[in-house]
Amino acid sequence: MNHVEKEKTVVTLAKHSDKVLFFYRDDCPDCQAIFHQIYWHNVISHNIILINMNQPKNRHYIQKYQLTAVPTLISGNQRYVGTKQSQIKRIVGD
Numbered sequence: 001m002n003h004v005e006k007e008k009t010v011v012t013l014a015k016h017s018d019k020v021l022f023f024y025r026d027d028c029p030d031c032q033a034i035f036h037q038i039y040w041h042n043v044i045s046h047n048i049i050l051i052n053m054n055q056p057k058n059r060h061y062i063q064k065y066q067l068t069a070v071p072t073l074i075s076g077n078q079r080y081v082g083t084k085q086s087q088i089k090r091i092v093g094d
Contacts, residue, residue: 006052023072
């Protein structure tokens with residue numbers, strides 16, 4: 001899992017994806033605090049796209065999604081910035 005967290009994969013998003021977007025940085029303590037929860041949820045549900053903002057080619061999403069901080073979760077019209085478990089569950093589903 002640590003390997004996945006550190007990956008700097010260039011992410012290309014489909015126009016009308018029904019997946020949750022998880023914007024994070026692998027060197028961000030808040031991101032690291034929730035990464036395990038997000039990762040394991042995704043292993044089961046396959047509904048989250050992990051986007052490491054330490055990959056320069058992913059940074060165009062900052063403007064596209066008006067990102068102001070990480071970790072940020074976006075699902076449709078819902079957006080959450082932070083580490084509160086209840087809010088994360090609301091966005092990613094149970």
